[in-house]
Amino acid sequence: MEKESPIGNLLVRAGLINAEGLARAREAQQKEGISLVKAVLRLGLADTQSLTAAIARSLKLEVLCSDLADVPTDVAALLPGDFCRARTVAPISVRAKELRLAVEDPLDYGTTQDVEFRTGKRVVAVVASPDLMQALLDKLYPPEVPVESLSGADAQGEVEAVGETDLEVVDPAKLAKDTQMPPVVRLVNLILSGAAKDGASDIHMEPKESLVQVRYRVDGMLRDVIKIPKAQQEATISRIKIISGMDITERRRPQDGRSRLRFEGKRIDLRVSTLPTNFGEKVVIRLLDSRRAQITMDQMGLTPENLHALELMLSEPQGMILVTGPTGSGKSSTLYTCLGWVKSPTKNIITVEDPVEYQIEGVNQVQINTKAGITFAAGLRSILRQDPNVILVGEIRDRETAGIALEAAQTGHLLLSTLHTNDAPATISRLLDLEIEPFLIASALIGILAQRLVRKPCTSCAAAASPKADVIEKLGGSSLLPDGAKWVAGAGCPECKQSGYKGRLAIHELLVVNDEIRELISKRAPEHAIRKAARSAGMRTLLEDGIAKAAQGLTTLEEVARVAAGDEKGRRGDSANTASQERSEEPVAPHTSAVGGGESDGGSKREERVLVVEDSATILKVVKYFLELEGFQVLEAADGAAGLETAKRERPHAIVTDYNMPGMDGVSMVKALRADPSTRDISVLMLTSENSVESETRALSGGADDYILKPVEPRRLAARVKALLARAKSRQPTEASTT
Numbered sequence: 187m188e189k190e191s192p193i194g195n196l197l198v199r200a201g202l203i204n205a206e207g208l209a210r211a212r213e214a215q216q217k218e219g220i221s222l223v224k225a226v227l228r229l230g231l232a233d234t235q236s237l238t239a240a241i242a243r244s245l246k247l248e249v250l251c252s253d254l255a256d257v258p259t260d261v262a263a264l265l266p267g268d269f270c271r272a273r274t275v276a277p278i279s280v281r282a283k284e285l286r287l288a289v290e291d292p293l294d295y296g297t298t299q300d301v302e303f304r305t306g307k308r309v310v311a312v313v314a315s316p317d318l319m320q321a322l323l324d325k326l327y328p329p330e331v332p333v334e335s336l337s338g339a340d341a342q343g344e345v346e347a348v349g350e351t352d353l354e355v356v357d358p359a360k361l362a363k364d365t366q367m368p369p370v371v372r373l374v375n376l377i378l379s380g381a382a383k384d385g386a387s388d389i390h391m392e393p394k395e396s397l398v399q400v401r402y403r404v405d406g407m408l409r410d411v412i413k414i415p416k417a418q419q420e421a422t423i424s425r426i427k428i429i430s431g432m433d434i435t436e437r438r439r440p441q442d443g444r445s446r447l448r449f450e451g452k453r454i455d456l457r458v459s460t461l462p463t464n465f466g467e468k469v470v471i472r473l474l475d476s477r478r479a480q481i482t483m484d485q486m487g488l489t490p491e492n493l494h495a496l497e498l499m500l501s502e503p504q505g506m507i508l509v510t511g512p513t514g515s516g517k518s519s520t521l522y523t524c525l526g527w528v529k530s531p532t533k534n535i536i537t538v539e540d541p542v543e544y545q546i547e548g549v550n551q552v553q554i555n556t557k558a559g560i561t562f563a564a565g566l567r568s569i570l571r572q573d574p575n576v577i578l579v580g581e582i583r584d585r586e587t588a589g590i591a592l593e594a595a596q597t598g599h600l601l602l603s604t605l606h607t608n609d610a611p612a613t614i615s616r617l618l619d620l621e622i623e624p625f626l627i628a629s630a631l632i633g634i635l636a637q638r639l640v641r642k643p644c645t646s647c648a649a650a651a652s653p654k655a656d657v658i659e660k661l662g663g664s665s666l667l668p669d670g671a672k673w674v675a676g677a678g679c680p681e682c683k684q685s686g687y688k689g690r691l692a693i694h695e696l697l698v699v700n701d702e703i704r705e706l707i708s709k710r711a712p713e714h715a716i717r718k719a720a721r722s723a724g725m726r727t728l729l730e731d732g733i734a735k736a737a738q739g740l741t742t743l744e745e746v747a748r749v750a751a752g753d754e755k756g757r758r759g760d761s762a763n764t765a766s767q768e769r770s771e772e773p774v775a776p777h778t779s780a781v782g783g784g785e786s787d788g789g790s791k792r793e794e795r796v797l798v799v800e801d802s803a804t805i806l807k808v809v810k811y812f813l814e815l816e817g818f819q820v821l822e823a824a825d826g827a828a829g830l831e832t833a834k835r836e837r838p839h840a841i842v843t844d845y846n847m848p849g850m851d852g853v854s855m856v857k858a859l860r861a862d863p864s865t866r867d868i869s870v871l872m873l874t875s876e877n878s879v880e881s882e883t884r885a886l887s888g889g890a891d892d893y894i895l896k897p898v899e900p901r902r903l904a905a906r907v908k909a910l911l912a913r914a915k916s917r918q919p920t921e922a923s924t925t
Contacts (some may be wrong), residue, residue, distance in 0.1 A: 193241070193293045194222055197232075200240040207231045221274060223290050224316050234315045241292065242313040250278075250288050250314035250322075257326055264305050267327030273297045276314075276322045283307050288314040288322055321684035328399075328410040370421045373414070374429075378456070380411065381473055382449040385689075388473065391426075393419055393466035405641045405690050406514060409683070423460070423467050430458040438462055447473070457541060474543050483527050486520065487740075489731070491724065492696045496635065499698070500528050505632035506595035508582075510607045516639050516692055517604040518543055521578055524602055525549055528576055537578035538565035554580070562587045570594055579603040585620045592622060595630040609728060610634040610697035611717040614707055618808060619900070628699075628707040636695040638728055640735075640745040643674050644682035651675035653736075653743040660747045661729065671737035675744075691740060693732040693750065697725050710807055712815075794911060795836065797821040799829030799843035799855065800873075805896070809842060809873070812900035813907065826850030830858050833865050840910050842903075845874030845881060853888040860889040869910040873898065 194208045203211070203226060214225040226232055232240075242249045261277050264285065270276050275297060278286040285307040289297070292311040301309050314322065377400060381389045386402035391414075398414040414422055424434045430443030445456040457472040483493060499507050507524070509517045522544060525535060529548050540554035540562070550572075552565050560568075562579055563586040569577055570590075581604050582588045595601040607613045613634045617627050653673055658664050676686025697703075697720045706716050721727075726734075732746030796818045800806040810820045821836055823829035827850040829843060841859075843852040850858075852872055859865045872890040874881070882893045891910055894903065 193291050196244050196293065197226065197237070197240060200244050202237060202240045203231045221290055221316070227316065234317065238313055238315045245292055245311075245313075247292055248312045250312050250318055257322075262326045264307075265301065267323075269300075269304075270327060271323055273300070274316075274319055274323075275301065276319065276326055277305075278312060280307065284310050286310050286312055288312050288319060290314060290316060290319055318678070318684070321678070325410065325684070328412055370418070370425050373418070373422060374425045377412075378447050378471070379449055381471075382447060382454055382475075384683075386473060389469075389471040391423065391469040391471075393463060393468060395465055398422070398466075404683075405685075405687055406639060407641075407685075409685075419466055423469055426458060426469055426471070427460065430456070432458070432460065437467055455543075481519070481523055483523060486523055487691045487735070488694055488696075489726070489734075492694055492726075495696055495698050496524075496633070497527070499633040500524055500600070502600060502632055504595060504598050504600055506592060506601045506603070506630045507632060508603055508605050508613055508634045510605045510610065510613050510634060510636045511638060512606060512608075514639070515637055516690075517637070518580070520635065520637065520692070521602050521604065522546060525576070525578060528600070533575040534573055535576040535578070536569045536572055536574045537580070538562060538569060539578070539580035563590055566590045566594065570599075574599060577601045581605070585622070588617060588620045588622050589626075592617075592626050592630040596626070607636070609717075610636040610695045610725070611713050611720060613697075614716055615713050618710065621805075621896075624708050624710050628704040631699050631707075633699055634697040636697075636728060637692045638732075638749040639690045639692055640732060640741045640749055641687035642689040642691055642741055643739070644676040644679060644686055644688040646681040646688075647677040647679035647686065648674045648739070649677055657743050657747050660751050661733065661743060662751075666730075666733060668734065668737050672739040673736065673743070674739040675742050687745075691735070693728055693735060693741075693746070695725065695728045695731065698723060710811070712811060794840070795819045795821060795838040796907060797823060797829060797832055797836065797838040797841045797843075799823045799826065799841060799847070799852065801825055801844060801847045805844075808900075809903065812904060813842075815900075816904040816908070818907070826852060826855035830855050833859060833868060834862065837865065838868060839914070840869040840871065840907055842871045842873050842907065845872055845876045845885060853885055853890075856885070856889045867914070869914045871906055871910055873903070 194212065197203050198205060198208055207226075207229070210229055211222055211225040211231060214220070214229060215222050218225070220228070223237065226237060227234060238249055241247075257278060261280055264277050264280070265275070273294075274290045276288045278288055280286075285301070285305055287298075287301060287309045289311050292313055298309050298311070377389060381402050384402055384404050386404050387406075388403040390401040390403070390408065392399045392401065396416050398416065398419050400411045400414060401408045402411050427434045427441070427443065430445045432441045432443040439462065441460045443458040445458060447454045447456055452475065455474040457474065459470045460467045461470075483497065486493070488496065499505070509520050511517055525537070525546060529535060529546075531548075534550070535548070536550045536552065538552045538554065542551045542553045545551065552560070552569070554560055554562065554565065562581065562583065566577070566579055566587065567590060577594060577599050579587065579591055579601065582591060591601055591603060605613055605616060607616050613636070614627060614631075618624065651673060658667065676682060676688075678684040678686045682688040699707075700723055702719050702723070703716055706719055728750045729746065732741065732750050733743065735741050736743045736746050794817075796813055798806055798809050798813070798820055800809065801824055806822060810822065813820050821832055821838055823832045825847045826843070829841065830850065833841060843855060845852045852874070856870050856872075859868060859870065870890045871892040871894060872885045873894055873896060874885075875896040876882075877895055885893050891913075892906055894906055
């Protein structure tokens, strides 16, 4: 088929090779059984870039970018992997009835027709160099690795089973024998050592209907590695379970285990987890390399200003420092680095973690064990009786842990912990959502460090590259970009597996709690007010820090946009609402029109009114604040009797009420509302901490339209109120027609 392709004549016409060179290339093609394009490159008649550009330019086609985009699974499935490898083509994307197809030889019309016949779509060819094509094929269709073929492979890692000698193995004789066969042992060692070599943080082994897909998470991104034949699934997974101290006879419930890997003279701890799925047990292995935790403060990537501020915080004798961010943002590594900085023979440092990821010399580390009653809250209480100077709590997940931690931070302890929030100012809102008193937060909290991890350009293939216009727009426009920036990007090479990235660094947002912010916290000031005060004090946002590091060539704007642009967009929207929020706090003239009234005399649309009935002043302020942010006019009442009186007088569109209140409770108030013709149609949402079927049944039977538990995410509460009002409006025409 290659002989019939006129690609050689095209190269001659383009002046890239001469007739003599073409003849030599055809001879090499036939002799070695390779494509003409590869023959030209192998003979050194042209370089890859010139050859690809000449073909694309002559045919007016697109050239495949070296930054291989992620191809959706359904697109890759349009063509079989063996077909694509045999014909050296790969699907890239689909738009309507067009299929963009990466090809080495766009003049191989026979292959193009075959693809169109198989897919039923019109092919749009995209020219790719042989190296890039091979990388794309390996990415889309990883080669299967039969266990039998691994007998001569070199497994560089040596697995140390933890607890294997203590495990009583009860398993059919054949399976037990299979797991000890050298090919199975070698395959598992190859998977583990390959992950260690590539710097992977996790290994995913995912059973499919006809195979087991193995994937590595490298620099935060999953990529396919190999496929294991289905026949070897049970033996391979059983081998992993044995070396991890699990029960190989139990396949119907999740299990956790651990093991160790010695690779190139270093020890890597393995945390293994299994999960039953439709096609067998899925295995995830977390690789914990102790060297990752052994970084200094100078290696954290903090700006000089942030580094100095963080060191001042860590020098405080008491107070709470929180590190925030989503899962996988490097919070634990940051905390370990901070512990390494404060560590001293004169200090007693204790941690409570789940799990203990890295062993730190000179630090007393406690592992969470819920079966033994060791939770974060219980462990923290015990730690306080151990005379600690510095305490690390792996994560604050609930009100109890948060309350104990903040109290500990006020009584002579420096406490470090993590929280899952989008940015630093949002952390304060999260603590308030946990119903922590504002004065306790204000007095104990001394700083919040929010962070994300972004990939670094591969040093082997990085080159100057201007950022794309759509990325700049996503980040907020060119006005945010500094002058004299050194923008770089990786072109893709074998060293980085054609990704253009290798390694990661952190971008940060450090909020220092000063007197102004403490006062704002005590007053339950809105999040945007705290952010404004922090910015005035010198806080640089995650987006700003990311852009500054991209301008130094440490990362790319694409990476910054991937991890931080969405959060920043939300914050810009929050800032845009500041003016409207301030207006909503101004005195509002009382409404004298009926509920069904339209617009005011001034022509502006009337706000929907919501009555909040709550005996807790703290909860009342929080609910009022978030409803006002959504544009509602909020009325207040401290108990059921006052709420009933206000509802009859003001006739709000909706009522949010507590269940238990002094005097008249929420259910009694709702029943009274439903008994009065003037108020019986008002929508009522019961907001309560009464988490029982009996309480919910009583509330709904009494006439409440909805029932939601405290504490509640503010956006969820606002959404429930909007849904109630929408349902009430949809009923109005029907009710009017029956009147």
